[in-house]
Structures are given as C-alpha cells and as structure tokens.
Amino acid sequence: MTKPDSEWKWKELPEGTVMLEPGNADQYRTGDWKTLKPVLNKELCIHCGLCYIFCPDSSYNLDAEGYFIVNLFYCKGCGICAKECPTGAITMVVEEEEK
Amino acid sequence: MGKRVGMEVSIAAAEAVKQANVDVISAYPITPQTHVVEHLSELVANGELDAEFFCVESEHSALSVCVGSEATGARSFTCTSSQGLALMSEITYIASALRLPIVMIIANRALSAPISIWNDHSDVMSIRDCGWIQFFAENGQDVYDHVFIAYRLAEDRNVLLPAIINMDGFTLSHVIEPIEFIEQEKIDRFLPPYQPVHRLHPDRPVSMGGIALPPIFTETKKAHEVALQGSMPKILETWKAFGDMTGRYYQPVETYKAEDAETIMVIMGSFGETASAAVDLMREEGRSVGLAKIRLWRPFPFEAFKQATLHAKQLVVIDRAISIGGPGGPVASEVKAALYGEPIRPVVYNFVAGLGGRDVSPSDFIKMVDKAEIEIEEGNREGYEIYGVRE
Ligand code: SF4
Ligand code: SF4
Numbered sequence: 001m002t003k004p005d006s007e008w009k010w011k012e013l014p015e016g017t018v019m020l021e022p023g024n025a026d027q028y029r030t031g032d033w034k035t036l037k038p039v040l041n042k043e044l045c046i047h048c049g050l051c052y053i054f055c056p057d058s059s060y061n062l063d064a065e066g067y068f069i070v071n072l073f074y075c076k077g078c079g080i081c082a083k084e085c086p087t088g089a090i091t092m093v094v095e096e097e098e099k
Numbered sequence: 100m101g102k103r104v105g106m107e108v109s110i111a112a113a114e115a116v117k118q119a120n121v122d123v124i125s126a127y128p129i130t131p132q133t134h135v136v137e138h139l140s141e142l143v144a145n146g147e148l149d150a151e152f153f154c155v156e157s158e159h160s161a162l163s164v165c166v167g168s169e170a171t172g173a174r175s176f177t178c179t180s181s182q183g184l185a186l187m188s189e190i191t192y193i194a195s196a197l198r199l200p201i202v203m204i205i206a207n208r209a210l211s212a213p214i215s216i217w218n219d220h221s222d223v224m225s226i227r228d229c230g231w232i233q234f235f236a237e238n239g240q241d242v243y244d245h246v247f248i249a250y251r252l253a254e255d256r257n258v259l260l261p262a263i264i265n266m267d268g269f270t271l272s273h274v275i276e277p278i279e280f281i282e283q284e285k286i287d288r289f290l291p292p293y294q295p296v297h298r299l300h301p302d303r304p305v306s307m308g309g310i311a312l313p314p315i316f317t318e319t320k321k322a323h324e325v326a327l328q329g330s331m332p333k334i335l336e337t338w339k340a341f342g343d344m345t346g347r348y349y350q351p352v353e354t355y356k357a358e359d360a361e362t363i364m365v366i367m368g369s370f371g372e373t374a375s376a377a378v379d380l381m382r383e384e385g386r387s388v389g390l391a392k393i394r395l396w397r398p399f400p401f402e403a404f405k406q407a408t409l410h411a412k413q414l415v416v417i418d419r420a421i422s423i424g425g426p427g428g429p430v431a432s433e434v435k436a437a438l439y440g441e442p443i444r445p446v447v448y449n450f451v452a453g454l455g456g457r458d459v460s461p462s463d464f465i466k467m468v469d470k471a472e473i474e475i476e477e478g479n480r481e482g483y484e485i486y487g488v489r490e
Binding site (some may be wrong): 004006010011013015020041 | 196197198199207296297304305306307309311312314315317318321322325326
C-alpha cells in the first residue's frame with residue numbers, strides 16, 4: 001500500500017479491499033518482530049546458499065562477493081538460517097534497541 | 100406480456116439463470132436443490148447455454164469456484180441447501196467481503212440432526228450475517244423474477260455484493276406453478292453484461308483476498324456494512340425498473356389487508372400465500388387481521404417494516420427457524436429490534452412453526468392468531484412458543 005495501514009480511512013479502500021498495487025508486501029516491515037538477529041562470520045561461510053533457501057521471509061540477498069547478506073527490515077529473527085547453516089557461520093545475537 | 104407456462108419452480112429458476120446468460124455454474128447436488136442444477140447441466144450439455152458447468156467435490160468448492168470465476172469478471176451462479184450451505188458458509192463471508200456479485204439460490208432445508216430433507220429456514224439463518232443481499236421468495240414467479248433482479252443489482256457498480264434468493268425447499272422448489280416468462284430481448288436490456296470494477300486480468304494485475312492487520316480490518320468491515328446498508332436505494336430502484344418492464348412491482352415489506360389491521364402476522368417466504376388465505380378467512384368473520392411479508396431480509400428494511408406495522412396493536416411473528424437458547428426466532432428478534440426505539444409500538448408474539456417440513460395450513464395460522472390475541476389480552480407481552488408441539 002502506498003501509505004501505512006493505520007492511515008487509511010474506510011472510504012478510501014478500494015471495493016473488496018483489492019490491492020491495486022502489486023508487490024506492496026515489500027513495504028511491510030516484519031523486522032520489528034525479532035529479538036534475535038543473525039550475524040554472519042564470513043570466514044566460515046562456504047557460499048552454499050542454504051540460509052537464502054530456508055529463510056521464510058526471503059530476507060537474504062546475494063552480494064557482489066558471493067555472500068548472502070540479511071536484510072534486517074524483513075528478518076523476523078526465527079533462527080532457521082543459523083540452524084540450517086552447515087558450517088555454523090551464523091549466530092543469533094540479541095538485537096539492541098534501535099533509536 | 101411474456102408467455103405463461105406451467106412449470107416446476109426449480110426448472111423455471113434454472114431457465115432464468117440461462118436467460119441471465121451466466122458464464123459459470125458451479126454446484127454440488129443436494130436435495131432439494133438438485134432439479135435446479137440438473138436442469139442447468141442439461142442446458143449446458145445440450146449447447147442451449149454457453150457456460151462452464153463445474154462439477155465440484157463439495158459445496159465449499161462450489162462457491163470457491165464462483166469466487167474465482169466472478170473475480171475474473173465471469174457472471175457466476177450456484178445453488179445449494181442445508182448441509183451444503185453449512186459446508187459453504189466459510190466462503191460466503193469471503194465472496195461478500197471481496198465484493199463479488201455472485202447470485203445463489205438456496206432451496207431452504209432444515210439443518211441436521213436429525214436428518215431432514217424438508218423445508219425450514221435454519222440453513223440460511225446460520226449465515227445470516229454473511230454480508231450478502233438476501234431475498235425471500237413467496238412463490239415461483241418471485242424466484243424466476245429475482246434471478247434477473249439479483250444479478251442487475253449485485254453487479255451495479257454502486258452495490259457490488261453477492262445476493263441470495265431463498266426459495267423454500269419442496270414447498271416451492273418442487274411444485275408446478277404458472278410462471279410468466281419474460282422475452283429474452285427485454286432481459287438483455289434489463290441485464291447488460293457485467294462490467295467489473297476490479298478483476299483478475301494479466302494486463303492489470305491486482306491482488307484479492309489479502310491479509311488485513313488490526314490497524315485496517317475494522318475499516319474494511321465498515322466499508323462492507325455501508326455498502327450493504329447503502330444498497331437499499333438501488334434495491335428499490337431495481338425493483339421499480341423491473342416493475343416498469345413486467346408490471347410486477349416488489350417491495351421490501353409487502354402487506355396484505357394490513358393497512359387497518361389490529362393484528363398483523365409477520366412471515367417470510369412461502370408462508371405468504373397460506374397466511375393470506377388465513378387472513379381472508381379471518382376477515383370473513385369480521386376480524387381485524389392482516390399480513391406483512393418480509394421479502395428483503397438483508398439489508399433489513401427497518402423503515403419499511405415500521406411503516407407497514409407500527410399502527411397495529413399486536414404482531415404475530417411466525418418464524419421458520421429457531422434460535423436455540425436465544426430470544427425465539429430470528430425474524431422476531433429483528434422485528435423487536437426494529438420497534439424498540441418507538442415510544443408506542445405493537446406487542447410482539449412469536450411462534451416458531453413449520454420446522455423440518457411440517458405443514459402450516461391456514462387453520463394453523465388462525466390458531467396462532469387466536470392464541471396470541473388471548474395471551475396478549477391476558478397481559479403476556481413476551482410470548483414465544485414453538486407451535487404445534489405434542490406434549
Ligand atoms: S533469522 Fe529467520 S527470518 Fe531472519 S534471516 Fe534467518 S531465517 Fe530469515
Ligand atoms: S548457510 Fe551458512 S555457509 Fe551457507 S551461504 Fe549461508 S552463511 Fe554461508
């Protein structure tokens with residue numbers, strides 16, 4: 001949606017609450033659900049991509065050097081990537097309060 | 100004037116669906132709905148109706164298919180009864196909230212247990228709050244006519260809501276009645292092709308049926324409520340246009356000899372004709388009795404109802420469904436709510452009658468009026484009973 005849910009008035013909603021703008025879920029921040037965030041140790045990473053495959057939020061993106069980097073705007077902190085990483089390159093750490 | 104033909108009401112209903120030129124029919128057979136969809140499947144198989152007929156594995160799927168097809172802009176129809184409607188109920192809420200103008204006929208039948216294939220209104224009352232426009236038909240002609248009325252209204256860009264036509268199972272669905280058919284050219288003029296506002300189309304992708312989090316869910320419900328309440332002027336306008344075309348004018352609440360009546364019976368559906376006969380018999384004896392028939396159940400016509408009944412001393416509301424553990428029958432609840440704000444209002448006496456196909460004859464209506472008048476005279480202002488139970 002073009003603005004946050006909390007700003008929509010009922011009269012402005014399209015009939016049937018149809019979403020007219022495709023792909024608007026990328027504006028939805030799921031990142032503020034987490035208490036733990038994944039931290040990558042690049043030295044242990046073998047570039048297998050399992051974190052990328054298993055992440056239920058598609059939070060990982062491949063960077064130019066071949067590392068999978070988490071986007072904390074979406075990461076819910078479930079820990080699946082850390083669990084699935086075959087070399088233990090990902091550690092879940094307590095996320096500090098952002099101001 | 101169209102042709103007048105003696106025909107089983109279910110077959111006439113199917114012929115109306117054909118004349119409405121639907122694109123998709125999706126249904127699962129259940130008594131007493133079967134003749135409607137059997138006839139439609141024949142019409143499609145014979146090439147008389149150019150539509151897709153989906154034979155699905157359940158009523159849940161029957162309406163789900165209609166949701167999908169209607170979302171692409173295809174005029175869609177389904178029909179069910181009783182347990183089938185119960186299984187479909189989840190999707191009824193979705194179809195209306197997505198504002199998909201599907202039309203469904205319900206051949207009303209009791210809900211189990213015990214199993215009953217016969218008529219009452221418990222099936223549709225189980226989805227009372229599903230957000231569809233809901234009509235109750237008094238006879239076969241009403242059913243036939245309301246197929247066109249329902250589609251035109253449902254598809255109106257200011258309405259965009261699905262509509263249910265309630266047709267009492269067996270009492271209407273399986274009887275042969277004289278039906279006046281409307282010429283096809285007139286119907287084509289009355290019911291132009293459906294022009295959806297939003298639809299699933301690859302050229303302009305949209306998403307339907309998304310999630311709404313707490314900050315916006317309430318706004319979606321408000322929009323739905325305003326749409327259904329706000330459909331009333333369109334309903335009246337559509338009935339007027341239909342009346343101008345056919346001479347048959349419908350009203351949200353229709354009355355029979357009620358204008359000066361002290362006692363008014365209130366009913367829905369096929370009770371109407373039998374209760375009218377009872378009114379005539381009581382009028383012959385000089386009794387001041389009339390009848391109010393609620394044709395439009397949702398949106399509930401509060402104003403029209405008050406206009407039709409407020410002058411009476413007492414209302415005898417005869418429900419064909421029971422709200423077990425609640426205030427009696429669902430119609431009586433609505434009627435009481437409609438009258439509550441009035442400083443002077445008739446006393447309401449509520450009967451539940453005709454459950455699971457039990458016949459209610461003119462003499463039964465007279466007995467109910469007798470009983471209610473005596474009870475009210477004796478000071479009972481909250482009367483409610485199930486009529487005709489053997490003690
Ligand atoms: S913690 Fe969960 S949500 Fe976050 S990146 Fe790992 S798998 Fe994805
Ligand atoms: S799962 Fe572990 S090793 Fe594999 S790409 Fe992700 S961080 Fe690197």
